[in-house]
Amino acid sequence: MKRTDSLEYLKKMVSKFRDERGWKIYHNPKDLAISIIIEAAELLELFQWRTVDEIKTLLNNNEFKSKIIDEIADVMIYILSLADILAIDLGKAVEIKIRKNEKKYPADLVYGGKFRDLINKRTLT
Numbered sequence: 001m002k003r004t005d006s007l008e009y010l011k012k013m014v015s016k017f018r019d020e021r022g023w024k025i026y027h028n029p030k031d032l033a034i035s036i037i038i039e040a041a042e043l044l045e046l047f048q049w050r051t052v053d054e055i056k057t058l059l060n061n062n063e064f065k066s067k068i069i070d071e072i073a074d075v076m077i078y079i080l081s082l083a084d085i086l087a088i089d090l091g092k093a094v095e096i097k098i099r100k101n102e103k104k105y106p107a108d109l110v111y112g113g114k115f116r117d118l119i120n121k122r123t124l125t
Contacts (some may be wrong), residue, residue, distance in 0.1 A: 007090045015081045032040070032082040039078055043071035 009039045018024055046067055047055055058064040110118050 010076075011080045011084050012089070013083045014077050018081065027081055027085055029082060029085060032078055032085060036078045036082065039071060039074040043068065043075060046071065099112060 018027060046064070050058070080090070082088075083093075105115070105118070
């Protein structure tokens with residue numbers, strides 16, 4: 001496994017970058033959450049008004065793919081920053097959330113098209 005595969009390693013890298021610039025004063029939960037949404041919107045803007053087929057074609061373009069990578073990285077940096085400020089273990093948080101989702105959406109009940117049936121039942125009741 002590469003070092004960059006570790007969420008903890010990445011969180012430390014991001015906080016070191018932030019601290020070397022004295023930016024921790026700007027990092028509070030509200031502003032970091034806002035920043036996540038802003039960066040996610042910039043990612044979404046790359047796909048806006050394009051068809052699925054147009055996007056498939058654009059994904060073969062290195063410049064377009066590079067823009068996507070940059071925006072995903074920006075979102076991740078702010079998520080890591082928020083997790084750092086709130087002392088959240090992201091690996092553990094994801095593991096716990098997946099377990100909750102496994103109970104909420106059992107594979108045998110939601111596999112493929114069954115998912116829509118389950119969602120429709122929940123919406124109607």
